Amino acid sequence: MRQAGTYSAILSGGVSGRTGPHSLPLARIKKIMKRSGDDVKMISGEAPIVFSKACELFIEELTQRAWMMTLQGKRRTLHKEDVAAAVMATDIFDFLVEMVSDSNGTQMAPATKSNISVAER
Amino acid sequence: MEPMDIVGKSKEDVSLPKATMSKIIKEMLPPDVRVARDAQDLLVECCVEFINLVSSESNEVCSREEKRTIAPEHVLKALEVLGFGEYIEEVYAAYEQHKLDTLDSPKGGKFSGIEMTEEEALAEQQRMFAEARARMNNGMTLQKQSDPDHGFNG
Numbered sequence: 001m002r003q004a005g006t007y008s009a010i011l012s013g014g015v016s017g018r019t020g021p022h023s024l025p026l027a028r029i030k031k032i033m034k035r036s037g038d039d040v041k042m043i044s045g046e047a048p049i050v051f052s053k054a055c056e057l058f059i060e061e062l063t064q065r066a067w068m069m070t071l072q073g074k075r076r077t078l079h080k081e082d083v084a085a086a087v088m089a090t091d092i093f094d095f096l097v098e099m100v101s102d103s104n105g106t107q108m109a110p111a112t113k114s115n116i117s118v119a120e121r
Numbered sequence: 122m123e124p125m126d127i128v129g130k131s132k133e134d135v136s137l138p139k140a141t142m143s144k145i146i147k148e149m150l151p152p153d154v155r156v157a158r159d160a161q162d163l164l165v166e167c168c169v170e171f172i173n174l175v176s177s178e179s180n181e182v183c184s185r186e187e188k189r190t191i192a193p194e195h196v197l198k199a200l201e202v203l204g205f206g207e208y209i210e211e212v213y214a215a216y217e218q219h220k221l222d223t224l225d226s227p228k229g230g231k232f233s234g235i236e237m238t239e240e241e242a243l244a245e246q247q248r249m250f251a252e253a254r255a256r257m258n259n260g261m262t263l264q265k266q267s268d269p270d271h272g273f274n275g
Contacts, residue, residue: 024138024142025138028135028138029137031135032135032173033191036172036180037177037180040176041184041188044190046216047196049193050193050196051172051175051176053211053216054196054200054205055168057212058205059146059149059164059167060145063146063150064149066160066164067149067150076153076154076155077154077156078157078160079160080163083160083164083167084163092204092205095174096167096170099167100167
């Protein structure tokens, strides 16, 4: 699918949009969904399809934000700390705070709390 | 990884395929950028956590609507509630596109069957019978040629 995502614009000078038809495996997604809680209802066959795209967008956004941290550090290799910094700087990624802290042992504070803001709703 | 690991006894066991994830990640970045291995692993873990989060919320949305099956609409609502409302448009478009795609192919979707001609259905049926016969004969001779005189007129 060649739809240019909303977030492609943020990344100036980089690769915009996606070219490949890579999709996450639906069966795997469904498995993860079933394990997400103790009392998960039946899952329609179409729900994983929606998830597949949502995950792509999520990963794209997280990757982009992490990449911006990398750029701030004037580096060309994206490190775990960049991902952690992106999580800290983004409200909707709050659910990941523990995950990125745990892997580092301590909370990673970005050098500057960047003013990246998602478009106001 | 042992076969039993695939069954997965705990949440940690089920993850997303690294190769596919790697491609998605790399396509977002300029070609000369490298992604550290631990960063990639963390991104995958975050994605799994994202699914957990949205699944839980979807489950609740579904309950509130007193439905028994989590449908795409519930997932979309969950995305909005959790602050990922901006994904909705693209996600919905992809979903619609997928429905169209599966409509076209004769084998895909619930709306297929109309597409398959009687000839194709016949051939398919004969092929399946041939395979079954072969299984019955313990695979001694695989009957590739089905008896054309068999009347399968339905």
